[in-house]
Amino acid sequence: MALFMINRYLGEEEDCESSRESRSRALLAKLQEQVKARERQSISNTPDEDDDHQGDKEHKKRKCEEPELEEVQCKTKKSEKVRKTDLADEVASSAKKKKKRKSLSTENESMDTGEKESNNEKSIEITETSESDIAENKKTEEEENKKPEESVEPQISQEAKTENSSSQSGFHILGGFEEKTVQKVKRVLPQWLAQPDVIQRDITSNLIPISEVPGICPTLLKKLETNGIQSFFPVQAEVIPAILESVGSGLLVGPGGYRPRDICVSAPTGSGKTLAFVIPVVQRVVREVRALAVLPTKELAQQVSKVFSTYTEGTSLKVVMITGQKTFAAEQIALSENRGGVSHSLADIVVATPGRLVDHINKNSNFSLQHVRFLIIDEADRMIDGMHQSWLSQVTKAVYRSTGDTQASVFKRILPGPITVASLSPPQIPLQKLLFSATLTQNPEKLQLLDLHQPRLFSSTHTCTETITQIQDTFNFPQGLTEYYIPCTLSKKPLIILHFLLRLKFSPALCFTNSRQAAHRLYLLVKLFGGVEVAEFSSKLSPGERQKTLKDFEQGKIPLLISTDAAARGIDISGVKCVINYDAPQYIRTYIHRVGRTARAGKVGSAFTFLLEVQEKNFLQMQTLAELSKVVKEENAKKRF
Numbered sequence: 001m002a003l004f005m006i007n008r009y010l011g012e013e014e015d016c017e018s019s020r021e022s023r024s025r026a027l028l029a030k031l032q033e034q035v036k037a038r039e040r041q042s043i044s045n046t047p048d049e050d051d052d053h054q055g056d057k058e059h060k061k062r063k064c065e066e067p068e069l070e071e072v073q074c075k076t077k078k079s080e081k082v083r084k085t086d087l088a089d090e091v092a093s094s095a096k097k098k099k100k101r102k103s104l105s106t107e108n109e110s111m112d113t114g115e116k117e118s119n120n121e122k123s124i125e126i127t128e129t130s131e132s133d134i135a136e137n138k139k140t141e142e143e144e145n146k147k148p149e150e151s152v153e154p155q156i157s158q159e160a161k162t163e164n165s166s167s168q169s170g171f172h173i174l175g176g177f178e179e180k181t182v183q184k185v186k187r188v189l190p191q192w193l194a195q196p197d198v199i200q201r202d203i204t205s206n207l208i209p210i211s212e213v214p215g216i217c218p219t220l221l222k223k224l225e226t227n228g229i230q231s232f233f234p235v236q237a238e239v240i241p242a243i244l245e246s247v248g249s250g251l252l253v254g255p256g257g258y259r260p261r262d263i264c265v266s267a268p269t270g271s272g273k274t275l276a277f278v279i280p281v282v283q284r285v286v287r288e289v290r291a292l293a294v295l296p297t298k299e300l301a302q303q304v305s306k307v308f309s310t311y312t313e314g315t316s317l318k319v320v321m322i323t324g325q326k327t328f329a330a331e332q333i334a335l336s337e338n339r340g341g342v343s344h345s346l347a348d349i350v351v352a353t354p355g356r357l358v359d360h361i362n363k364n365s366n367f368s369l370q371h372v373r374f375l376i377i378d379e380a381d382r383m384i385d386g387m388h389q390s391w392l393s394q395v396t397k398a399v400y401r402s403t404g405d406t407q408a409s410v411f412k413r414i415l416p417g418p419i420t421v422a423s424l425s426p427p428q429i430p431l432q433k434l435l436f437s438a439t440l441t442q443n444p445e446k447l448q449l450l451d452l453h454q455p456r457l458f459s460s461t462h463t464c465t466e467t468i469t470q471i472q473d474t475f476n477f478p479q480g481l482t483e484y485y486i487p488c489t490l491s492k493k494p495l496i497i498l499h500f501l502l503r504l505k506f507s508p509a510l511c512f513t514n515s516r517q518a519a520h521r522l523y524l525l526v527k528l529f530g531g532v533e534v535a536e537f538s539s540k541l542s543p544g545e546r547q548k549t550l551k552d553f554e555q556g557k558i559p560l561l562i563s564t565d566a567a568a569r570g571i572d573i574s575g576v577k578c579v580i581n582y583d584a585p586q587y588i589r590t591y592i593h594r595v596g597r598t599a600r601a602g603k604v605g606s607a608f609t610f611l612l613e614v615q616e617k618n619f620l621q622m623q624t625l626a627e628l629s630k631v632v633k634e635e636n637a638k639k640r641f
């Protein structure tokens with residue numbers, strides 16, 4: 001007995017024949033209906049229809065032959081219709097998005113409009129195929145237009161629809177449209193730059209009696225007094241003890257037996273930076289080239305050399321200047337002598353310009369820098385700009401050059417690297433860099449070029465800004481300086497100069513132009529006009545002529561000196577009452593150094609800048625002059641020349 005009975009369903013198979021017949025009949029009827037409809041349609045169409053239509057006819061013909069295929073194609077067309085309608089929707093929805101995202105550019109908007117237009121064209125094509133669809137589309141479009149500011153939800157659904165349609169059409173949308181907040185990288189200044197030892201800017205109310213500054217030997221104190229120096233300026237009171245402390249345990253090592261920190265000083269023009277390095281160097285140096293001061297120009301080197309000579313007078317120390325003012329042979333003789341086949345240094349302190357220094361390193365075999373303890377880089381920002389000459393790497397190489405001398409090898413110098421037990425023994429002479437400038441850059445990338453060791457900064461401009469994005473090189477002007485600018489025309493400039501000298505008796509005046517030609521033209525013009533003793537100063541003159549001109553100017557023989565920027569930096573001429581920028585300087589640093597030739601050492605002075613109308617805006621926009629511009633604007637509103 002069977003446990004289960006399986007009944008087989010035979011329904012369709014049973015009347016298979018009859019159903020097949022009825023299906024083919026129905027299909028035939030449907031086809032005939034369609035053929036008739038198309039015939040009616042073709043009759044109603046005009047004969048001058050385009051090629052596309054003929055294509056259609058052929059198409060229809062094929063369709064008639066292949067009814068099944070037609071069915072499939074109809075479906076495809078239908079889905080295309082859906083896509084096109086969706087495209088129209090997409091445009092509508094993107095228009096909405098556009099309204100919401102105000103930040104879209106007009107250019108994009110116009111592009112979008114174009115797209116919309118073309119999509120509209122497409123939807124017109126569609127209307128030809130199905131009128132009911134147009135009505136529907138129109139309705140949707142109208143609805144969309146009527147409610148442009150719909151709630152977020154419908155828009156999201158539209159977007160979803162768009163995405164859907166694009167995935168249907170086989171396109172993938174690239175890129176996300178979400179606005180993500182990008183995390184900003186906060187660049188932080190190294191601590192030594194962010195937290196300097198602050199130097200008071202006001203010299204006169206911050207004088208420190210020389211006896212109160214620790215560590216200075218009695219001989220030097222006496223010498224200072226002999227030179228009329230009773231008190232130290234703030235920069236000297238801060239920096240001298242710091243340098244002396246770094247050589248407290250002798251020249252071989254710094255505090256705690258470690259390499260001493262390099263020192264950077266940023267203080268206004270005329271604030272006394274020269275003595276800040278001259279005093280400790282003279283106190284600590286013994287015979288051998290122990291200190292090397294590098295300066296950008298001959299005049300500056302001469303000036304610094306003079307200060308060193310003053311403070312080494314009466315000691316066994318010898319200062320030698322190598323700037324090319326003397327012949328190479330004469331400089332060689334001054335630097336070293338040969339006794340019994342062994343070269344001995346005759347200089348303890350060398351003051352040099354970078355070019356000539358490199359010449360001696362390469363060509364003078366008796367010139368040794370192996371005992372240099374202090375490397376002074378004055379006008380440091382200018383010297384960094386001149387680093388392409390690679391003078392510093394040449395100096396460093398010469399400092400760490402091996403002698404092959406076994407006796408000296410006890411104190412052999414090795415290029416500094418990471419501190420290890422081995423590197424600390426035997427003791428080495430460290431090379432300590434001392435940087436000075438009124439416009440020392442605070443840009444760590446530039447300072448990096450100097451390969452400083454754990455630097456310590458003394459600055460009169462502490463801005464409390466640590467992040468690099470906020471950092472601007474900000475500099476201070478001397479306290480006693482008053483700045484003016486004079487709006488004028490080109491033709492009136494010479495007259496104003498004469499007015500200053502002849503009527504207002506502004507002298508001695510140092511007048512700056514932007515080129516040698518301009519300086520020479522103005523010099524001739526003033527000379528032709530007469531009534532004022534005038535001289536010019538530029539690289540056109542020989543070093544000897546330049547030196548004489550500066551001396552005459554300092555002694556009051558020349559009330560007006562017309563100069564290029566050759567006299568803008570570092571030149572210390574006492575008694576300059578007024579600086580005139582006949583041509584406006586292009587850079588703030590140039591401006592600071594030019595006007596810094598007056599109001600030196602706590603004295604008062606004035607600076608005048610002639611500005612053509614076109615230059616006013618740029619000049620006042622120099623960032624650090626923002627404050628000045630405010631004051632000067634108010635003042636000049638009253639008095640216009």
Ligand SMILES: Nc1ncnc2c1ncn2[C@@H]1O[C@H](COP(=O)(O)OP(=O)(O)OP(=O)(O)O)[C@@H](O)[C@H]1O
Pocket residue numbers: 228229230231232233236267268269270271272273274275437438569570571572574596600601
């Ligand atoms: N303690 C002091 N007492 C009186 N005068 C001083 C003192 N220190 C320096 N001076 C004088 O101040 C003047 C300016 O000094 P110095 O040339 O060193 O300035 P500076 O800071 O190097 O300026 P710049 O940045 O323009 O080169 C010099 O004439 C110098 O003799």
